[in-house]
Amino acid sequence: MLEVNWVAxxxxxxxxxxxxxxxFASAHWRKGDLDEISEWGLGGRRFGTIVTxxxxxxxxxxxxxxxxxxxxxxxxxxxxxxAVPYTVIIYPLLFLVFRRLWHVCHKHxxxxxxxxxxxxxxxxxxxxxxxxxxxxxxMPYIALQLVGIQVVIGGLGITGAGLYxxxxxxxxxxVLAAFTYSSGxxxxxxxxxxxxVLIYITAFAAVIIIPxxxxxxxxIFAAVPAQKLLLAVPGANTTGAYGSYATLALGSAxxxxxxxxxxxxxxxxxxxxxIRRNAAMLPTYSFMLGLLALVGFFVxxxxxxxxxxxxxxxxxxxxxxxxxxxxxxxxPPWFVGIAFAAIGIGxxxxxxxxxxxxxxxYTRNIHREFINKNPTNKQESQIAKWVSLIVKAGAxxxxxxxxxxxxxxxxxxxxxxxIQTLPPVMLGAYTRWFNDWALLVGWAAGTGAGTAxxxxxxxxxxxxxxxxxxxxxxxxxxxxxxxxxxLAIALTPVFNAIGARRVPIDATVASDYxx
Amino acid sequence: xxxxxxxxxxxxxxxxxxxxxxxxALWPPFYNKAEPYLYGIPFFxxxxxxWVLVSAVLTAAVYFATDD
Numbered sequence: 001m002l003e004v005n006w007v008a009x010x011x012x013x014x015x016x017x018x019x020x021x022x023x024f025a026s027a028h029w030r031k032g033d034l035d036e037i038s039e040w041g042l043g044g045r046r047f048g049t050i051v052t053x054x055x056x057x058x059x060x061x062x063x064x065x066x067x068x069x070x071x072x073x074x075x076x077x078x079x080x081x082x083a084v085p086y087t088v089i090i091y092p093l094l095f096l097v098f099r100r101l102w103h104v105c106h107k108h109x110x111x112x113x114x115x116x117x118x119x120x121x122x123x124x125x126x127x128x129x130x131x132x133x134x135x136x137x138x139m140p141y142i143a144l145q146l147v148g149i150q151v152v153i154g155g156l157g158i159t160g161a162g163l164y165x166x167x168x169x170x171x172x173x174x175v176l177a178a179f180t181y182s183s184g185x186x187x188x189x190x191x192x193x194x195x196x197v198l199i200y201i202t203a204f205a206a207v208i209i210i211p212x213x214x215x216x217x218x219x220i221f222a223a224v225p226a227q228k229l230l231l232a233v234p235g236a237n238t239t240g241a242y243g244s245y246a247t248l249a250l251g252s253a254x255x256x257x258x259x260x261x262x263x264x265x266x267x268x269x270x271x272x273x274x275i276r277r278n279a280a281m282l283p284t285y286s287f288m289l290g291l292l293a294l295v296g297f298f299v300x301x302x303x304x305x306x307x308x309x310x311x312x313x314x315x316x317x318x319x320x321x322x323x324x325x326x327x328x329x330x331x332p333p334w335f336v337g338i339a340f341a342a343i344g345i346g347x348x349x350x351x352x353x354x355x356x357x358x359x360x361x362y363t364r365n366i367h368r369e370f371i372n373k374n375p376t377n378k379q380e381s382q383i384a385k386w387v388s389l390i391v392k393a394g395a396x397x398x399x400x401x402x403x404x405x406x407x408x409x410x411x412x413x414x415x416x417x418x419i420q421t422l423p424p425v426m427l428g429a430y431t432r433w434f435n436d437w438a439l440l441v442g443w444a445a446g447t448g449a450g451t452a453x454x455x456x457x458x459x460x461x462x463x464x465x466x467x468x469x470x471x472x473x474x475x476x477x478x479x480x481x482x483x484x485x486x487l488a489i490a491l492t493p494v495f496n497a498i499g500a501r502r503v504p505i506d507a508t509v510a511s512d513y514x515x
Numbered sequence: 516x517x518x519x520x521x522x523x524x525x526x527x528x529x530x531x532x533x534x535x536x537x538x539x540a541l542w543p544p545f546y547n548k549a550e551p552y553l554y555g556i557p558f559f560x561x562x563x564x565x566w567v568l569v570s571a572v573l574t575a576a577v578y579f580a581t582d583d
Contacts, residue, residue: 078547078559081559081560081563084540084563084564084566084567085540085541085563085566087567088536088537088540088566088567088570089536089537089540089541091570091571091574092530092533092536092537092574095533095574095577095578096530096533216554216555217554217555217556218552218554218555219555220555221552221555221556221557229549229557229559230547230548230549230557230559231543231547231559233547241543242543242544242547245543246541246542246543249540249541250541276578277578279574279578280571280574280575280578281571283567283568283570283571283574284571286567287564287567287568290560290563290564290567291564294556294560
């Protein structure tokens, strides 16, 4: 039975209180007119290299990541380390593709991927597909951030039945919703600085102090069972674990920057230079994530899994309790408070940005496109603020009333769905060659096939693709986006031939894509 | 801003450094081994962590070598 850890709880609450104040106060930071959606929803595109570094880092490396990656290493071993090559791949993409998108979005005042696709391809239905995919993929991701908060609240010893037990989570989310509503993207940007500092302190303390307590890395890895230590070498006629590892890394990387919250953070940068510099600076977070993945092995070596004190936590949260249990076991209460606050605040930042991104999408690409074509600036930002509340309330209800497992599975599906927007968004940043209807058909096919394959594999990420007796188990998202792209390429000449339009619509010109 | 006629804007040979990052990161047979250990950490883990740092340096090199 977990006792309430009063010292840890006190420090946790103090830090939470501080970021709450910061969230509201940041409305005045680099002050802009928050009745404009580009001010509320993109922080006025005013963030320089350093703030962008904190913001993107705080946005992409979520609390759930810090809980789930070590938990996967603890449970499944080496395969969890795919998070490292995954983060190696994302930054060249940021450097090349998203710098171009930043320029074109800046030039045309686009604030979402839907805006860009609408302008680039002149097809509101394709833009709608990108928009709906973005919103639907984001919702379970927000819900998972709540799981991160839930786990640390549980770790602090606060448990209870029914509404009483859920009250801390509800309070955390009301606070989050309120400061997001009032300050927009400025709130998570300023809180990200606090969050990232706390996370770095926690991560480095964990990877330095815990190995010393456990008698060194040699002892830790000696405690890891052989089948978890390395990837299983593939047998004959299959790419085995190697294929899974590489496709998981590749697919996750391409999916990551297609998520609306990534683009929101990227577009809030003040210049293309800030983006390019960050492509070289952000890997510090990847390095930290890799170190944190090793914490999963520390858990194995420490034996906390078998200690009665943590049995209830593992029972309630499964392997997601591995990191909190190890922190509780290894550190004095005051530091546990800091570490848990880092994870809890680490959930607020991405959850806030995700809700803003979803709100921007709804406002710009559904409301303005289909409901009220000429909103005033004030109306537009007001709608976005309300939608950000609705999105978060939805995520909260989901976590309170639906088993956590569903949120995890939906998030998995979300990755498969969001990657289907790759051809219009990422390739669209380079070429207008594709026919918009062909892209739409490719998107529909990729989404349908991806969903069917995920269901066929009982919602596990990899699909056992077999061609002529040779097996290629790999990430479903990669296979289905290839199908999507193949269809888009094959159908482009067909649709061009039957289409009435001779000259494709494109609101952008080549010079919009660079400085 | 220089616009070299005939040369397609967007590709730069420095970007090959990105290809190297990708190729190594996505080829598990290259690093899926325990030996040699470094401070008790198997090669699989320390190499990939090292590769994050190498990739950051390569990306920085591309940043300084190319302009926007």
